Amino acid sequence: MTDIKNLSIDGQRLWDSLMEMAKIGATEKGGCCRLALTDLDKQGRNLFVRWCEEAGCTIKVDKMGNIFARRAGRDDSKPPVITGSHLDTQPTGGRFDGVFGVLAGLEVVRSLNDLGIETEHPVEVAVWTNEEGSRFAPAMVASGVYAGVFDLEYGLSRADSDGKTMGEELERIGYAGSEEVGGREIHAYFEAHIEQGPILEAEDKPIGVVTDAQGQRWYELTLTGMESHAGPTPMDRRRDALVGAARVVELVNKTGLDNAPYACATVGMLEVHPNSRNVIPGRVFLTIDFRHPDAEVLAGMDKAMRAGLDKIAADIGLEVELEQIWYSPPVHFDDGCIAAVRQAAENNGYALRDMVSGAGHDACYIAKAGPTSMIFVPCIDGISHNEVEDAKPEWITAGGQVLLQAMVEKAGYGA
Ligand code: HGY
Ligand code: MN
Numbered sequence: 001m002t003d004i005k006n007l008s009i010d011g012q013r014l015w016d017s018l019m020e021m022a023k024i025g026a027t028e029k030g031g032c033c034r035l036a037l038t039d040l041d042k043q044g045r046n047l048f049v050r051w052c053e054e055a056g057c058t059i060k061v062d063k064m065g066n067i068f069a070r071r072a073g074r075d076d077s078k079p080p081v082i083t084g085s086h087l088d089t090q091p092t093g094g095r096f097d098g099v100f101g102v103l104a105g106l107e108v109v110r111s112l113n114d115l116g117i118e119t120e121h122p123v124e125v126a127v128w129t130n131e132e133g134s135r136f137a138p139a140m141v142a143s144g145v146y147a148g149v150f151d152l153e154y155g156l157s158r159a160d161s162d163g164k165t166m167g168e169e170l171e172r173i174g175y176a177g178s179e180e181v182g183g184r185e186i187h188a189y190f191e192a193h194i195e196q197g198p199i200l201e202a203e204d205k206p207i208g209v210v211t212d213a214q215g216q217r218w219y220e221l222t223l224t225g226m227e228s229h230a231g232p233t234p235m236d237r238r239r240d241a242l243v244g245a246a247r248v249v250e251l252v253n254k255t256g257l258d259n260a261p262y263a264c265a266t267v268g269m270l271e272v273h274p275n276s277r278n279v280i281p282g283r284v285f286l287t288i289d290f291r292h293p294d295a296e297v298l299a300g301m302d303k304a305m306r307a308g309l310d311k312i313a314a315d316i317g318l319e320v321e322l323e324q325i326w327y328s329p330p331v332h333f334d335d336g337c338i339a340a341v342r343q344a345a346e347n348n349g350y351a352l353r354d355m356v357s358g359a360g361h362d363a364c365y366i367a368k369a370g371p372t373s374m375i376f377v378p379c380i381d382g383i384s385h386n387e388v389e390d391a392k393p394e395w396i397t398a399g400g401q402v403l404l405q406a407m408v409e410k411a412g413y414g415a
């Protein structure tokens, strides 16, 4: 029986599958746009399913459209070791965010087949629906339903800006599965992902042993003032919602800076009404994204933002509608899974470092359903959620290699 530390993936095959998948929704600048539950997402899902069936997997789809490609274990009654991530992208997404974790999982299955290894526990590769939270908010909603954080009705009722719900779109693309969502034991879950930040590349380390993920608070804010004529309306008689929004953008940014070095604060969406060049904006909608590894600090950022908002509204005479639409608490991953990742990286002589994930991932919710941890690899200049997102083949191979060995460690093999 080959020692686990000698098990290898085929890095070129993994890279090739990533480049093949990247053709679906390819953008001019070299990125990918496969918004959740669009026809392009359907195409990506279909390609993944075909590849998994060619690798001998059985496929199950649950009521949130989560896909599970299963490779039987010697004792198939045992809970599975699962890996995976997401295939949906941001509008200006890249070729690696999410899809690396999905196809690294497929590469594990293909490598187990090549190596003739039968694991004790079954192995599954998962595709989680709508991780990005771009077309449908919030993010990670389907893994959240799987973990029991949201109920099924909430998940299926999430609507996009055109009012189309996830339930309707799952039916339309043929991925409204029949399997119940969650409620089963997971022996271990590992998610491989690009870091989406600059640390690993700067330290020349191909592996991040992810111990934690920071908490997030997402808000939707509507400021209402008074539309009026941009010409005759004196400056001191205006209730300009966009001036208010500009101060809110500055307030959000300051709230992040005031809680440096770990806090992150972003206004990502801003819609002006009526958006006419000679009308004083009467209404502005914007989104706020706060993050921090410490729940207390995150609560303090919330408080500071609300106080600042009240002052802006009073100064300009605006009505404020603020809704916190999502709270994902900081997560500490499973120490046993973290150790398996660390051991696998050390087995292969990869330089590594412990990390806290700045981004949210499906693993943050799956950690509530079973022992979970993540494997990070660097990305070029730490850039992600951008069409130029890129990685080196040796980094991708390193991540896949560690994933294989960590999973086999947990799944067990050989009598
Ligand atoms: O927003 C996030 O952290 C993730 O990319 N959905
Ligand atoms: Mn991702």
Ligand code: MN
Pocket: 090, 097, 132, 385
């Ligand atoms: Mn992302």
